[in-house]
Amino acid sequence: QLLLQESGPGLVKPSGTLSLSCSVSGGSIRTGSYYWGWIRQSPGKGLEWIGSVYYDGRTHYNPSLQNRVNISLDTSKDQFSLRLSSVTATDTAIYYCASPKCSDTSCYNFDLWGQGTLVIVSS
């Protein structure tokens, strides 16, 4: 079965770029799901969708973040990545990678989630 695991620096300086990867195990990133997504949760707050990358490399982003975000696939490593530029303290959050399991439920929700990784933006 597919498993997702986030990795990356836990501390990023203000104005810098946040970079995270999500490793997909138990299957191929090219065929394992219709799309792969990033969601974040600021401390004590709700869930915010950041964006998604589809199996063919197409991307869709949250309009509030699209000027700063880039999500990409690395099929050679079975990973997908998040880059968020010009970060401020408001970008401090737990970042989750997630994906639907279209064959089990539907393609319009997130069945699989990584455990999440806390990223703090601070000097």
Next chain:
Amino acid sequence: EIVLTQSPGTLSLSPGERATLSCRASQSISSSYLAWYQQRPGQAPRLLIYNAFRRPTGIPDRFSGSGSGTDFALTISRLEPEDFAVYYCQQYDNSQITFGQGTRLDIK
């Protein structure tokens, strides 16, 4: 962007009671695109309901979803101690995804 508004913000109930959580969309959405999640402290969200009323394998049948158009609901028929958590609705529209702000279900 479709905005999802959940109510109430906090719901205080006792084990064994029935809980009804509401999710209202700013415009009509297809039932196929509405999901509910449960999030316990320190854990990633867990999918509870998809397509507005379907349960994934392994989700107890005390959880049920209903609704259409702009008004959706999650009902927990008889609360178990492990059900006290935060619940989110989520919609998918033309590749854009939004979550509601969440309802916290507290033990009374």
